[in-house]
Amino acid sequence: MIDFQIWLVALCARATAVRTLMHAPWVWGGAETIHFIGLSLLFGGIFLFDLRLLGVGNRIPIAEVHRFIPLGLLGFGLALASGVLFVMAEPDQYVYNPAFHFKILFMVLAGLNAGVFYLTSYRRAVAAGAAIDATRLSKLIAVASLSLWLGVVVSGRLLTFYRPWPCGADNPPGVLAWCLPGYDEQGR
Amino acid sequence: MWIRESTSVFAYPTILSAHAIGMGLAAGFNFALVAHVLGLGRSIPTSELRRFLPVMWWGFWLNAVSGAALLIAYPTKALTNPVFYVKMSLIAFAIRLVVVMDRRILRSSWPDTARPSVKVLAIASLVSWTGAITAGRFLAYTYTRLFASW
Numbered sequence: 001m002i003d004f005q006i007w008l009v010a011l012c013a014r015a016t017a018v019r020t021l022m023h024a025p026w027v028w029g030g031a032e033t034i035h036f037i038g039l040s041l042l043f044g045g046i047f048l049f050d051l052r053l054l055g056v057g058n059r060i061p062i063a064e065v066h067r068f069i070p071l072g073l074l075g076f077g078l079a080l081a082s083g084v085l086f087v088m089a090e091p092d093q094y095v096y097n098p099a100f101h102f103k104i105l106f107m108v109l110a111g112l113n114a115g116v117f118y119l120t121s122y123r124r125a126v127a128a129g130a131a132i133d134a135t136r137l138s139k140l141i142a143v144a145s146l147s148l149w150l151g152v153v154v155s156g157r158l159l160t161f162y163r164p165w166p167c168g169a170d171n172p173p174g175v176l177a178w179c180l181p182g183y184d185e186q187g188r
Numbered sequence: 189m190w191i192r193e194s195t196s197v198f199a200y201p202t203i204l205s206a207h208a209i210g211m212g213l214a215a216g217f218n219f220a221l222v223a224h225v226l227g228l229g230r231s232i233p234t235s236e237l238r239r240f241l242p243v244m245w246w247g248f249w250l251n252a253v254s255g256a257a258l259l260i261a262y263p264t265k266a267l268t269n270p271v272f273y274v275k276m277s278l279i280a281f282a283i284r285l286v287v288v289m290d291r292r293i294l295r296s297s298w299p300d301t302a303r304p305s306v307k308v309l310a311i312a313s314l315v316s317w318t319g320a321i322t323a324g325r326f327l328a329y330t331y332t333r334l335f336a337s338w
Contacts, residue, residue: 029329033322036211040321043216044223048240057239060232067229068220150209157205 005095012091022089031082038079039153045072046149053125053134053142062134063126099158106151113148117141200261206254211324213247215317218286225293225310238294244286268333275323282316285309 013019022028045068052058052065087094094100121138124130134142217240224230224237259266266272289309 029326032328033325036208036321036325037215037318039208040212040215040317041219043212044218044220045216047213047216047243048220051240051243056243057236059239060236064229064232067232068223071220071223071228153208153212154205157208158201161201 009091009095012088012095015088018085018088019090022085028086028089031085035079035082035086038075038077038082041075042072042079042149043075045069045075047146048072050142050145053138055133055139058132061126061132062130066126093163094159097159097162099155099162103152103155103159106148106155110145110148110152113141113144117145203254203257203261207251207258210247210249210251210254211321214244214251215247215321217241217244217247218282218313218317221289221293222310222314225289225306234293235295238290241290241294248283262334265331265334266327269327269331271323271327271330275320275327278316278320278323282313282320285313285316289313 022031048068049065049072052060052062057065117138121135121141125134125138220228220240221237224232224234292309293306
């Protein structure tokens with residue numbers, strides 16, 4: 001795994017143009033903004049559908065609420081594109097970051113979870129004259145989807161606190177969480 | 189002070205996470221509603237989308253609370269930054285638009301989403317939420333004073 005990480009960091013580090021571009025004034029913040037707007041669109045599309053599977057707004061047929069999924073995918077695309085730029089610009093801040101590993105894990109699981117839905121339940125849920133209530137399996141998938149995407153957001157927010165980061169002048173590089181007051185009292 | 193220097197390492201990160209989730213719920217529902225007014229899922233009766241409105245309010249209140257906590261943790265950082273006041277104004281305007289859209293579109297028995305004035309409302313909502321997120325993100329890059337003593 002570590003060989004792969006070193007290879008990936010070296011690969012990204014060769015994209016010097018991306019690094020220069022991302023560190024130009026306003027660009028990093030602009031990309032962060034796109035990342036967060038993408039997150040909101042993803043919620044607006046995917047969560048709306050998950051909540052419908054769980055019974056919210058159940059006077060709307062499931063097939064109709066499914067029309068909002070492309071909105072969620074658009075959001076995911078925006079977040080993915082801006083996210084790739086962050087990683088390419090500062091690879092070691094992410095590739096060696098445990099919060100980033102969890103973020104990727106949750107995203108892969110969310111993708112597999114959606115795949116399971118389309119393989120097992122989609123056709124029945126959106127068929128003409130489909131039942132108002134989603135099946136128990138669909139509801140389970142919806143809960144998993146909500147939880148996994150929340151996991152993606154939380155681990156994304158935690159990234160900053162697990163960056164390789166020097167804690168003050170005397171300290172060796174560690175993760176930023178170690179710099180927070182009170183960490184030692186907790187015992188590492 | 190508790191939030192900034194809490195013995196719990198995760199106090200501040202947890203509040204930041206809650207703030208991002210609340211944003212996703214509040215802005216996300218609004219984006220979905222705007223997309224609907226602009227033509228997505230036209231066959232859905234608009235008033236039925238009102239069932240999802242509580243999700244927006246949950247997100248909003250989660251963010252009001254977590255935002256207040258962040259403000260208490262770093263009051264100088266936000267209050268000395270003009271971008272913070274821009275963000276607050278945009279959110280106040282966006283919330284006002286939610287109330288207006290609720291009355292004009294979601295609770296109306298004959299909502300006509302094709303009316304230009306309704307589309308203008310939706311686009312204004314889109315712009316103000318996008319602006320609020322932008323201002324919020326740039327708070328992290330534009331502050332001049334982190335603490336009062338700096």
